[in-house]
Amino acid sequence: MGWRGDERGRKCGSRVRNPDDVSVKPPPFKYARPESLDEVLRILSEYNGEARVLAGGQSLIPLLNFRLARPQVLVDIALVRELRQLEVERGVLRVGAAVTQNTVERSSDVARLCPLLTKALPFVGHVQNRVRGTVVGSIAHADPAAEMPAVALALQATMVARSAAGVRKIPADQFFLGPFTTALKPDEMLVEVRFPTSRKTRAAVTEVAPRSGDFAVAGVAGKLVTTRAGKARDVALALFGVGGSPQRLHDVEARLAGQRITGDLLDQVAALASHNARADSEDVHADAGYRAHVSGVLVRRAVEEMTR
Amino acid sequence: MKPVPEPTRRLPLSMTVNGRPIELMVDARKLLADVLREDLGLTGTHIGCEQGVCGACTVLVDGRPVRSCIMLGVQADGCDVTTVEGITPREGLNPMQQAFKDHHGLQCGFCTPGFLMTLAGVTPQEFPDEESIRELLSGNLCRCTGYEGIVVAVMAAWGRDR
Ligand code: FES
Ligand code: FES
Numbered sequence: 001m002g003w004r005g006d007e008r009g010r011k012c013g014s015r016v017r018n019p020d021d022v023s024v025k026p027p028p029f030k031y032a033r034p035e036s037l038d039e040v041l042r043i044l045s046e047y048n049g050e051a052r053v054l055a056g057g058q059s060l061i062p063l064l065n066f067r068l069a070r071p072q073v074l075v076d077i078a079l080v081r082e083l084r085q086l087e088v089e090r091g092v093l094r095v096g097a098a099v100t101q102n103t104v105e106r107s108s109d110v111a112r113l114c115p116l117l118t119k120a121l122p123f124v125g126h127v128q129n130r131v132r133g134t135v136v137g138s139i140a141h142a143d144p145a146a147e148m149p150a151v152a153l154a155l156q157a158t159m160v161a162r163s164a165a166g167v168r169k170i171p172a173d174q175f176f177l178g179p180f181t182t183a184l185k186p187d188e189m190l191v192e193v194r195f196p197t198s199r200k201t202r203a204a205v206t207e208v209a210p211r212s213g214d215f216a217v218a219g220v221a222g223k224l225v226t227t228r229a230g231k232a233r234d235v236a237l238a239l240f241g242v243g244g245s246p247q248r249l250h251d252v253e254a255r256l257a258g259q260r261i262t263g264d265l266l267d268q269v270a271a272l273a274s275h276n277a278r279a280d281s282e283d284v285h286a287d288a289g290y291r292a293h294v295s296g297v298l299v300r301r302a303v304e305e306m307t308r
Numbered sequence: 309m310k311p312v313p314e315p316t317r318r319l320p321l322s323m324t325v326n327g328r329p330i331e332l333m334v335d336a337r338k339l340l341a342d343v344l345r346e347d348l349g350l351t352g353t354h355i356g357c358e359q360g361v362c363g364a365c366t367v368l369v370d371g372r373p374v375r376s377c378i379m380l381g382v383q384a385d386g387c388d389v390t391t392v393e394g395i396t397p398r399e400g401l402n403p404m405q406q407a408f409k410d411h412h413g414l415q416c417g418f419c420t421p422g423f424l425m426t427l428a429g430v431t432p433q434e435f436p437d438e439e440s441i442r443e444l445l446s447g448n449l450c451r452c453t454g455y456e457g458i459v460v461a462v463m464a465a466w467g468r469d470r
Contacts, residue, residue, distance in 0.1 A: 026380075031380070032312050033309070057379060102372075126363070126446060
């Protein structure tokens with residue numbers, strides 16, 4: 001990443017004398033803050049691919065500060081009322097693009113009907129991030145180490161994408177294409193995510209991170225229902241931080257379905273999860289082998305927590 | 309917050325800062341931290357990492373703690389912003405500041421405004437024990453104290469036994 005300074009030639013460490021001679025970090029862009037979704041979509045289509053949606057900014061603004069993103073236009077959705085809905089309608093939790101993580105985290109309806117979201121949110125950054133960051137924005141950003149995409153995948157959420165041309169509904173398992181890459185087209189925005197709800201579901205999130213609030217080296221978002229007979233059903237497990245996108249562990253889920261959870265079974269699924277994890281992320285914190293190994297450990301802990 | 313229907317580079321920003329109404333023209337790309345420090349001279353808000361990691365730039369926006377280095381000034385339009393200057397009494401220190409002083413909650417002091425603002429933006433009841441306080445403070449980095457003095461200060465200020 002080359003550092004070019006800003007075009008007014010401010011040197012590092014020099015004093016800013018004239019307050020207009022601003023020491024800006026993000027590259028130049030134009031900013032709009034429309035009141036309606038139609039206006040947002042119009043700007044996105046007008047600048048096809050060169051405009052970015054600004055919600056909480058907790059991922060986008062660091063990228064601007066680093067000048068890794070250089071959009072021509074930022075469209076702030078703070079004033080768009082129709083993107084602020086957080087409601088349960090016919091068994092589906094609808095979260096609009098402008099709803100903050102903190103709002104969702106504090107909702108008692110969400111805790112009752114979609115406990116995996118409530119369990120995962122405290123792991124997302126720190127409180128200072130969640131006050132501004134949005135659930136939908138985190139999903140659209142598709143950071144491989146982020147919790148929200150894995151939650152969406154585990155719950156088989158439906159992504160509602162809009163553009164000036166119309167609406168598309170994309171299932172979560174077709175949405176995440178790779179690191180920071182989704183099925184959204186350049187002129188589309190993710191306006192809403194629909195999470196299926198259930199009163200009986202148990203949920204767990206387990207992760208290994210260098211510090212609380214840091215991005216996970218590896219993590220698991222899971223849910224299941226325990227039947228009266230003590231058997232597991234409706235099991236879903238998704239890994240994050242391990243590879244380029246969140247990944248469902250279908251074989252592990254199938255191994256657990258209909259079973260009573262025993263120590264032996266937990267050993268088996270932990271081994272299977274480590275074996276099946278497509279670990280291709282490597283960084284200073286952990287290599288791929290460690291990530292694969294710890295995936296199994298985390299699956300075991302998650303299932304234990306959900307069946308305790 | 310006023311609508312801005314057409315994309316523009318420079319626009320008016322009106323907000324309340326430490327109880328004072330402020331109106332100014334800013335570049336859309338100017339970070340809130342820089343508006344506070346450069347345009348308003350409120351240099352108590354420190355900038356450490358400029359990427360949302362260290363928490364030194366924490367201020368309150370409508371009463372909640374946010375990182376002002378990853379928020380644009382224009383996103384605070386119509387908001388009520390409080391900086392460390394706004395929680396400091398004219399004479400002396402507020403109880404949390406005094407507790408930091410009494411319990412060695414700071415050495416160089418660079419991180420201190422961020423810690424104070426995080427603490428000013430939460431309700432103590434939500435953090436009943438030391439572990440939850442440590443979790444809360446994990447969003448602010450301190451390179452000097454080893455955190456021990458900070459935790460002791462918060463426990464003391466919130467009337468907790470340790
Ligand atoms: S300067 Fe804002 S978080 Fe570090
Ligand atoms: S007192 Fe120096 S960084 Fe915290």
